[in-house]
Amino acid sequence: MKEDSLLRRLRAARPAAAVAALPGDHDALFARIVAGPGDPRWLDSRRSWPGVRPRVLAGSTVGLAGAGAALVLALSGSAAPPAFAITRSGDGSVLVKINRLESLPDANHQLTAMGIHEQVTIYMARGPAAVRGPVACQPAPGARLSGPPLRVLVGADGTDNYGPARTPGVVGLDTYHLDHCVTTG
Amino acid sequence: MTRDLPSERDAVEARFAEVFRHLDFIAGYAHRRGARDPDGIAAEAMAIAWRRLADVPAADARPWLIVTARNLLLAERRSEPATGRQPLGDLDLAAPADELPFELELDPDLAHGLRALAERDREALLLVAWDDLTPALAAASLGISPTAFRVRLHRARRRLRDLLTRPPAARPVAARQPDWRQA
Numbered sequence: 001m002k003e004d005s006l007l008r009r010l011r012a013a014r015p016a017a018a019v020a021a022l023p024g025d026h027d028a029l030f031a032r033i034v035a036g037p038g039d040p041r042w043l044d045s046r047r048s049w050p051g052v053r054p055r056v057l058a059g060s061t062v063g064l065a066g067a068g069a070a071l072v073l074a075l076s077g078s079a080a081p082p083a084f085a086i087t088r089s090g091d092g093s094v095l096v097k098i099n100r101l102e103s104l105p106d107a108n109h110q111l112t113a114m115g116i117h118e119q120v121t122i123y124m125a126r127g128p129a130a131v132r133g134p135v136a137c138q139p140a141p142g143a144r145l146s147g148p149p150l151r152v153l154v155g156a157d158g159t160d161n162y163g164p165a166r167t168p169g170v171v172g173l174d175t176y177h178l179d180h181c182v183t184t185g
Numbered sequence: 186m187t188r189d190l191p192s193e194r195d196a197v198e199a200r201f202a203e204v205f206r207h208l209d210f211i212a213g214y215a216h217r218r219g220a221r222d223p224d225g226i227a228a229e230a231m232a233i234a235w236r237r238l239a240d241v242p243a244a245d246a247r248p249w250l251i252v253t254a255r256n257l258l259l260a261e262r263r264s265e266p267a268t269g270r271q272p273l274g275d276l277d278l279a280a281p282a283d284e285l286p287f288e289l290e291l292d293p294d295l296a297h298g299l300r301a302l303a304e305r306d307r308e309a310l311l312l313v314a315w316d317d318l319t320p321a322l323a324a325a326s327l328g329i330s331p332t333a334f335r336v337r338l339h340r341a342r343r344r345l346r347d348l349l350t351r352p353p354a355a356r357p358v359a360a361r362q363p364d365w366r367q368a
Contacts, residue, residue: 006346010314013291015217029228030205033235034198115192 027085027097086110093149095134096120101160118147122154122181129158129177137181145185154178197238204234204246210316211250217315218258226257247318248325298348306341309334 083100084107094116096107101124108119120137134153139145154160159177211230215223230253234241241249291299299307305327312323324334 006342006349007314009295010310013295014315015291026205026208029208029231030202033205033228033232034201113192114195 027087028083028099030087031085084110086114088148093151094147095151095153097134097153098122098160099155101154116147116150118145118150118183118185120150120152120181120183122152123179124154124160124176125179132157132159134158135178135181137183140182140184143184145183147183150181150183152178152181200243201235201238203243204238204241204250205231207247207250210247211254214251214316215254215258217311218255220258221261226254226261229257230254242325245322245325248322251312251316251326252328294349298345301348302341302344306337306344309337310341310345313338 083098084103085097085099086107087095087097089095094111094114096111098104098107104120104122111118111120121140134151135158137150137152154177208227208231212223212227215226220226230250233253234246234250299310302310308327309323312318312326313320316323318326320334320338321331323338324331327334327337329337
């Protein structure tokens, strides 16, 4: 048996991965790892990777504007551990992926830390997203922005399920989707 | 399109992103070496790489990550299922790997031949055949020179070829049937 055929035989026997590694969670894992000391995410991310998804703590600044109305997410400070990922694309645009709506204030802080001096406000509407995928943010009227284009993705496909167990003040389990987002300086 | 100059933090994260892109590769490596939790090992290897980023070679992080993952695998095998993984602080990342288990689905002859190889010879073969590393990268993964690796790889091929061409009755019995998963 020649060496080449031996290697071919070995390669043919290479075990296939049982499942795709960390499916869909690469960005979240990256964000958790690079969280620095003092950040609530840091200790949370060490030694334990149950599903590689961050925990969600109670308490947020999310509020419901009114029954049937859009849900406006206030972007004030929050101590809740963020569940988001911010990535730069090759074309210079920035994708803000929000896995937990409560993490939006922290996502804005992170944008600032990255030198992107734009703040995102997102508007959620009831029901699932009609069109899946990220939504391009539009500058607020009168805003003069020079940063990279920002896109926001809520959940895996633009839809997030909300309920009283996760968001104080929101009554009744419901589903929302990202309707539009606005950037301000 | 012009972009702002990256901050120092951005530069560090960009550097780590180059390491992090090997996440699936390391998860695959851990899987191919029989890890119970290959994704967890890959994630921990990346967390260690972040904390020791200055130690990670800039040219190609894979050898460094393989050494880290290999030792995390050892810790996984040594730990009791009830107590979880060995604390990272107790790990010696420069320590040599112990014998690797083969509980994977392989054809019996090949599995027998691989088991009969010395661990270091087997690993040399698999780094090339299963992990697609160049001899230089595989040598770095084992902490030996490229020349020494070529010698080891040649020896491993020769021994495995010899094992596979022997009649079954003349084949040596593996010294140990790794069964750490059932331990």
